[in-house]
Amino acid sequence: EIVLTQSPGTLSLSPGERATLSCRASQSVSSSYLAWYQQKPGQAPRLLIHGASNRATGIPDRFSGSGSGTDFTLTVSRLEPEDFAVYYCQQYGSSPLTFGGGTKVAIK
Amino acid sequence: QITLKESDPTLVKPTQTLTLTCTFSGFSLSTTGVGVGWIRQPPGEALQWLALIYWDDDKHYSPSLKSRLTITKDTSKNQVVLTMTNMDPVDTATYFCAHRGVRGRDYFDCWGQGTLVTVSS
Numbered sequence: 001e002i003v004l005t006q007s008p009g010t011l012s013l014s015p016g017e018r019a020t021l022s023c024r025a026s027q028s029v030s031s032s033y034l035a036w037y038q039q040k041p042g043q044a045p046r047l048l049i050h051g052a053s054n055r056a057t058g059i060p061d062r063f064s065g066s067g068s069g070t071d072f073t074l075t076v077s078r079l080e081p082e083d084f085a086v087y088y089c090q091q092y093g094s095s096p097l098t099f100g101g102g103t104k105v106a107i108k
Numbered sequence: 109q110i111t112l113k114e115s116d117p118t119l120v121k122p123t124q125t126l127t128l129t130c131t132f133s134g135f136s137l138s139t140t141g142v143g144v145g146w147i148r149q150p151p152g153e154a155l156q157w158l159a160l161i162y163w164d165d166d167k168h169y170s171p172s173l174k175s176r177l178t179i180t181k182d183t184s185k186n187q188v189v190l191t192m193t194n195m196d197p198v199d200t201a202t203y204f205c206a207h208r209g210v211r212g213r214d215y216f217d218c219w220g221q222g223t224l225v226t227v228s229s
Contacts, residue, residue, distance in 0.1 A: 056217060
């Protein structure tokens with residue numbers, strides 16, 4: 001089973017700042033099959049990125065994903081008020097599917 | 109437009125069996141490449157994948173819960189059912205069903221709102 005470790009646990013930033021979130025896998029993720037989700041309190045997760053770097057439909061271009069192998073990054077170039085939330089990575093390159101523990105992006 | 113909705117919140121007693129229904133629209137589970145998964149989230153914790161069923165009736169389960177889970181589909185009713193046996197208070201969580209990614213890969217591009225399952229005597 002691939003274990004995904006997200007860091008930091010909490011990121012305290014101000015609107016307009018850049019957010020850089022890390023997702024590290026315990027072994028290589030096949031074909032960069034890594035997705036990122038955003039979750040706000042009381043809501044279901046929303047898909048942001050699949051295939052490590054492909055934005056999902058309707059996702060603003062301030063969200064970008066990069067990485068391969070065991071190290072992946074989600075970047076939010078300029079935080080908008082609605083971007084403060086918890087972010088999860090998920091690998092789907094091998095079974096079982098696994099999620100990371102999440103990074104909370106909080107308002108500073 | 110794809111939508112999914114889980115059955116209503118429920119309270120179950122320890123050792124009982126949980127049955128959850130996901131009712132969806134906007135796609136068919138008889139179409140090649142389509143799949144529906146179940147994911148849960150204990151209060152204040154991270155997401156945990158449980159099971160996934162595909163258009164061809166192939167089924168995958170989380171190894172840690174495989175002995176307790178069964179996933180089935182009813183294509184004519186546009187429903188997917190998850191059963192979990194021998195429920196325990198640690199199974200208290202919000203349970204989500206979700207649509208498999210349109211590119212035929214096992215990420216989830218559309219989610220239901222979730223339903224809270226509470227396990228308590």
